[in-house]
Amino acid sequence: MVVTLEEAKLYLRIDGDEEDTLITSFIFTAEEICEDILRFPLSEFEEIPKVVRQAILYCVANMYEKREGTFYYLKNESGSIAETINVMKLILGNLRRESW
Template sequence: MEIVSLAEAKTYLRVDGTSEDQLITRLINSAATIVENILRQPLSEFDQLPEDIHTAVLYCLAYLYEYRETADFDAMVKFLRAILTPYRKEAF
């Protein structure tokens, strides 16, 4: 399941051209992994991805892209946890 396509990501980030396609593709994968870690489950477990989770992946992608040099990952993760709390699996 493709969570966010490169075209969707570039539109969301307002990026034209192809010079950063490789970077954006890597950041999409990183954002999806971060969201999965917060959820404590793979995104592939959802039959249909809830809009909140899709938005969280886009937010994470944008944050990683915009703040690649100065990112405050603690703040990003706290925000994502707030969005994703209803979907998180309990830790065992």
């Protein structure tokens, strides 16, 4: 894992451990999304750039905040996972490869 559970919980301002499994799942998902956007595995970095770590935390926070999947988010492009991914593409754009 690039971002630890402790880092994510600090970013989310969560003290308890009731949702550790959920947050860990979000971290793995966010890292996979980053790899899809970058078009290469994160393991290719000798040192993970701060911008990648920030994109992962941004994604985790959005998935955590929108975990209930309200009808509004499913129906409206604003606030959806698609919007989150578009922002991540902007954050990671300068590191993205042309193809896999």
